[in-house]
Amino acid sequence: MPTYHLSETELSSWVNAIMATQPVIGPVAKKSRFVFDRLEDSADLRLDYDTTILPPKKAFFPPKQDLLHFDASGVRGAIKPESKVLFGVHPYDIKAIHMLDVLFAEGHPDHAYLANREATTIIGSSVQNHYQHAFFGTASPSVPVQGHDAFLTKIPDGYTLDILSEKGRKLIEGQNFKPASAEQTAASEKVNEDAKANCPEKLTYTSEEIKAKLKASWDSPLWEEASQDCFSCGSCNTTCSTCYCFDVQDTWNIDQKSGKRYRRWDACMTTEFAEVSVQGGTENFRETKAARYRHRMMRKAAYLNDKLGGPACVGCGRCSGACTADIANPVNFIDKLMKS
Amino acid sequence: MGKAKCAWFDFTSCEGCQIEMTNFGEPFLELLEHVQPVEFREAMSEKAEEIDVAFIEGSFSREADRARLEDIRKRAKIVVAYGACATSGGINALKNHQDREDYKEFVYGKDKDMPHLDTQEAKPISAAIKVDYEIRGCPISRDDFVNVVSQLLHGTEKVYIPSYPVCVECKLRETVCQYDQGGHCLGQIARAGCGAPCPADGIPCEACRGLIDHPNLEASVKVLKEKGKLPARWAESKARMFTANLLPDAKAD
Ligand code: SF4
Ligand code: SF4
Ligand code: SF4
Ligand code: SF4
Ligand code: SF4
Numbered sequence: 001m002p003t004y005h006l007s008e009t010e011l012s013s014w015v016n017a018i019m020a021t022q023p024v025i026g027p028v029a030k031k032s033r034f035v036f037d038r039l040e041d042s043a044d045l046r047l048d049y050d051t052t053i054l055p056p057k058k059a060f061f062p063p064k065q066d067l068l069h070f071d072a073s074g075v076r077g078a079i080k081p082e083s084k085v086l087f088g089v090h091p092y093d094i095k096a097i098h099m100l101d102v103l104f105a106e107g108h109p110d111h112a113y114l115a116n117r118e119a120t121t122i123i124g125s126s127v128q129n130h131y132q133h134a135f136f137g138t139a140s141p142s143v144p145v146q147g148h149d150a151f152l153t154k155i156p157d158g159y160t161l162d163i164l165s166e167k168g169r170k171l172i173e174g175q176n177f178k179p180a181s182a183e184q185t186a187a188s189e190k191v192n193e194d195a196k197a198n199c200p201e202k203l204t205y206t207s208e209e210i211k212a213k214l215k216a217s218w219d220s221p222l223w224e225e226a227s228q229d230c231f232s233c234g235s236c237n238t239t240c241s242t243c244y245c246f247d248v249q250d251t252w253n254i255d256q257k258s259g260k261r262y263r264r265w266d267a268c269m270t271t272e273f274a275e276v277s278v279q280g281g282t283e284n285f286r287e288t289k290a291a292r293y294r295h296r297m298m299r300k301a302a303y304l305n306d307k308l309g310g311p312a313c314v315g316c317g318r319c320s321g322a323c324t325a326d327i328a329n330p331v332n333f334i335d336k337l338m339k340s
Numbered sequence: 341m342g343k344a345k346c347a348w349f350d351f352t353s354c355e356g357c358q359i360e361m362t363n364f365g366e367p368f369l370e371l372l373e374h375v376q377p378v379e380f381r382e383a384m385s386e387k388a389e390e391i392d393v394a395f396i397e398g399s400f401s402r403e404a405d406r407a408r409l410e411d412i413r414k415r416a417k418i419v420v421a422y423g424a425c426a427t428s429g430g431i432n433a434l435k436n437h438q439d440r441e442d443y444k445e446f447v448y449g450k451d452k453d454m455p456h457l458d459t460q461e462a463k464p465i466s467a468a469i470k471v472d473y474e475i476r477g478c479p480i481s482r483d484d485f486v487n488v489v490s491q492l493l494h495g496t497e498k499v500y501i502p503s504y505p506v507c508v509e510c511k512l513r514e515t516v517c518q519y520d521q522g523g524h525c526l527g528q529i530a531r532a533g534c535g536a537p538c539p540a541d542g543i544p545c546e547a548c549r550g551l552i553d554h555p556n557l558e559a560s561v562k563v564l565k566e567k568g569k570l571p572a573r574w575a576e577s578k579a580r581m582f583t584a585n586l587l588p589d590a591k592a593d
Contacts, residue, residue: 231559233507
């Protein structure tokens with residue numbers, strides 16, 4: 001598929017052109033951080049963002065989402081997919097979205113997820129600034145960056161734009177972009193390779209070595225030790241690119257005659273996550289914070305590898321930054337584990 | 341679903357939760373359609389013999405109030421304690437950790453020995469009578485109140501309240517963490533349900549809804565000191581503001 005070259009001006013007029021036809025969700029500043037939000041003005045787009053508080057999956061898998069509405073006349077589905085463009089997604093988050101696509105489609109496919117995902121066009125973006133905990137250069141290296149529709153790379157004299165799918169091609173209809181030169185294409189390849197190499201944090205073991213060590217360490221005293229300061233707050237799950245668990249609740253509306261069923265991102269690090277009803281009460285099958293800490297690491301680096309073609313951690317570093325106790329960082333933990 | 345006979349009572353409190361209820365606004369009136377007020381803070385001359393739901397605000401802080409509470413319990417099918425004062429002792433319970441003569445002198449000055457000003461330690465309503473449901477918070481939040489009342493009106497046996505901490509709700513609304521701005525916060529150990537409005541408004545969570553079931557207090561003190569840069573004494577007593585009766589060093593009766 002073709003690669004184009006865009007100047008800064010061409011980029012903003014293109015973004016304006018898309019915004020005229022459908023909502024565009026992109027990175028914008030929020031105090032000292034960034035968040036994906038619906039653009040009101042193309043000038044708010046911050047492609048120089050390091051990372052966002054929540055991952056971009058929220059554009060089609062919102063933190064809180066109504067699934068059904070009901071009243072005396074019956075039940076109606078609440079999923080109303082709306083065409084939208086998710087603009088400026090970093091390569092590690094593109095990988096994570098593809099992992100979610102796989103996980104939500106298998107077994108009993110999650111139609112609420114799939115319908116909203118299908119309605120979304122994803123335009124990736126090169127990493128211009130690294131989040132202080134990023135290690136995407138060494139995380140899940142066997143999993144390709146895939147499933148997106150176009151990719152924009154910042155090079156010294158503007159941007160290159162790779163069109164990768166029919167959805168992506170549709171977005172540039174009517175635009176008069178020039179094809180990128182061989183030098184420009186080479187420059188963009190270098191930018192994306194350098195971004196991986198320049199991550200501030202690095203895993204120094206292969207995915208296979210880590211998985212084998214994890215599986216052999218079920219009874220390690222390290223779990224207890226590493227989770228000593230854990231709050232069971234779930235911030236390492238709720239900010240994670242690849243987490244996909246949710247809780248479902250039914251509630252009445254204030255009129256007490258109608259109501260809804262909604263879902264909310266859940267977090268396996270909280271105590272109630274593994275609590276289930278049993279005869280005569282409840283039972284928690286991961287009672288201790290050490291067991292929950294172990295579970296999360298296993299989920300990220302061992303359990304899902306076969307299904308996804310690599311570990312379910314893309315190295316965004318969000319968990320490391322979100323953990324107020326400073327214990328969620330996978331790089332630090334894996335280092336300690338491998339040396340144990 | 342018939343109308344539920346409801347009554348409101350208040351004990352030691354600032355009455356802020358009642359005010360908060362009147363602030364709930366227009367949609368709240370829809371809820372009132374399902375409710376028949378039969379007694380309101382003695383403002384209604386009638387005294388109801390039978391009450392479906394009794395809402396009690398304020399803490400139990402005078403032995404003399406026990407008889408009144410027992411009388412409410414006798415008449416009410418369901419007792420709901422609402423607000424931090426009623427569910428944990430709230431701000432009032434701060435005095436439980438101070439010298440009795442000191443705080444009496446500080447608050448009442450020369451009148452401190454008047455018999456009607458004598459109080460005991462501030463306790464939740466459940467220290468005097470059996471409480472069926474609790475609505476936490478200082479003040480209570482609308483959604484929480486509506487959620488509990490809806491479930492009572494529909495006869496749900498077990499009312500679900502989150503046992504996860506405020507951080508979950510804070511992250512889900514994508515608030516910039518207090519700790520990313522050089523601040524401090526108790527959100528990691530505070531019980532959720534409020535929707536994390538305080539960090540979203542730029543102020544720390546003070547755990548006004550009490551703590552989660554297994555709060556990691558040691559880690560909280562450590563993080564408040566090391567990251568939140570609070571002086572040791574402040575870090576150590578921080579979690580007490582709304583939860584004096586719930587902490588391990590709480591005074592017994
Ligand atoms: S485990 Fe951490 S670094 Fe890995 S994808 Fe999740 S948030 Fe990112
Ligand atoms: S089990 Fe835990 S780590 Fe895995 S997706 Fe669910 S919340 Fe995330
Ligand atoms: S590891 Fe950190 S972020 Fe995760 S639950 Fe524990 S304290 Fe919270
Ligand atoms: S601001 Fe407070 S509640 Fe929000 S994530 Fe940070 S510590 Fe948790
Ligand atoms: S954020 Fe904390 S202090 Fe604010 S209402 Fe919620 S529990 Fe109370």
